[in-house]
Amino acid sequence: MNKRAFRTEDVFMPNKLVSSDFFERESVLAAILLTPALLIVLGVLIFPMVTSLGLSFTDLKLTKPGSGIFIGLKNYITALKAPLFWASMLRTTIFGVSTVLTETCLGVAIAMLLNQKFVGRGFVRGLVILPWALPYVVNGIMWKWIFDANYGAFNAALTQLGLIDTYKIWLGNPKAAMVIVICANIWKETPVAVILILAALQSIPAELYEAAAIDGARGMKRFSRITLPLLKPIIVTLIIIKTVWALKEFDLIYIITKGGPANGTNMFSYYIYQNTFQFLNFGYGSALAYLLTILTIGLSMLYMKSLKGGLDVEG
């Protein structure tokens, strides 16, 4: 092996052809730099993931001593046959579709609004971040309090406006409870959509609009022919990210409805929580969690694909 001094260019211009000595040195340095991060990722993420998979093949129940024997795919089969499972998936789908669609549309609308020039624009743009910054539990108790059956502001407002006669128990009705949870989620999560779309809007060059104006395009035509197509990548990204988040939604349900009433808002993440930490069915719960993971990974692969496609579109 040739011994030679390292030249500055070799170390700091990695785009040049590299010598194998140099390559090794970079790998060693990379290994050192990556160690703290990888320690956490491997220890707290990868290792548990593998353990989780193993658990899902057992019948571990904390309430049953001596459980934990290997039962193969039985948990998965039980899950896929359970009506409660499918009911939960249905509710999750309803929740996911309504929140994602609403948040995306609202996000585009509000972002377009905030892209206009008006007095106080900076202030409003700053305000938009408030719901995102709120802790999940505070968001939950806020809405639970507003829709309180006895003293809630919603009841009070409707009564004082003469729209209803008596206070209603909104959270006691499964369908209404679902709508409330959906609204609470929309309130909290729309800012993310607004911020992302606003950033995308701002990166659309003004010349495009000027050129369109010269050709006589205004208003709706300008929006549908120029703005919307350019926003497509970010909108697709948003839809997929938000769908993944909707699948994971837990905090709101725990605070506001605890899955009720009558399982009306028992969505998938809560269903998994119930089985694992309430019924103490760790084996079954792990299997459910893995099913969720598979679904999530599937959606994320869609995301990766769409992102690549999006990059092509933007050139």
Added chain:
Amino acid sequence: MVGEYKKGGLVLLYAAVLFVCLSILIPYLWLVISSVSHRVELTSIPLKWIPDSLNLENYRQIVTGSSGINASLKYGLLNSLIIAGVATLFCLFAGSLAAYAFSRLRFRGKNVVFSFILVTQVMPMIVLIIPIYIIMSKIGLLNTIPALIIADCAFILPLVIWLMRSFFESIPRSLEEMACIDGCSRFGTIFRIVMPLSTPGLAASGIFAFIIAWNEFFSALILSSTIKSKTISVIISEYSSKVGVDYVAMAAAGVVASIPPVLLALLFQKYIVQGLTAGSVKG
């Protein structure tokens, strides 16, 4: 977007803006008002919207930790502060190092490892928390602050790595090359050139990470059930199930818990926006 509006259009614009502002503010404002109202006023029908006098009793109790319901909130605040703070610092440290490696170094399997780290972002917490719970209880870390710090780091780290890598990518490599002509070592350039230039990136990542760690609920719920380590989110979640009737206390607790992240977000929104948009929007 430059547009010209006739009078009517302008009115509509401001009306829409007002509507958006009110939709954002009113729910939160109601929480704040409820927290300084008297219980009698809140439970009256028809509802008394604005209290005649301010009721600061709950805030006083929270700060002094004196009576029953509000006594433990102080500990929740402290725990949350420690957990979020340490997690943020560690993630900034480990994350920037890793991000630097991904940005500036070439090594075998770079893309694989990077994708790996990103994929963990989409793992639902629940699939991880079950074994983490078992492991933590086996090594005796259940109900401790370190357990929560570790859990928070696990899902904040990929975000920080992603963010910091974007920032490093935007620092021209030529700067480091020029420094080397003067004879810097690799570490020299990291500390004297790259780090100072990435201060905005560190700020953005740090604030972003802190808010996420502070707001985190699920992992805290599972991994801590004693006052030693309960975060403020967990303590508040107990208000809504245990307390039930003391709406003023609940509202006050909610407001107190929301002050740090909301304040950070409002003051440093530029950084939050950078955090959210890094890598997702070109240019």
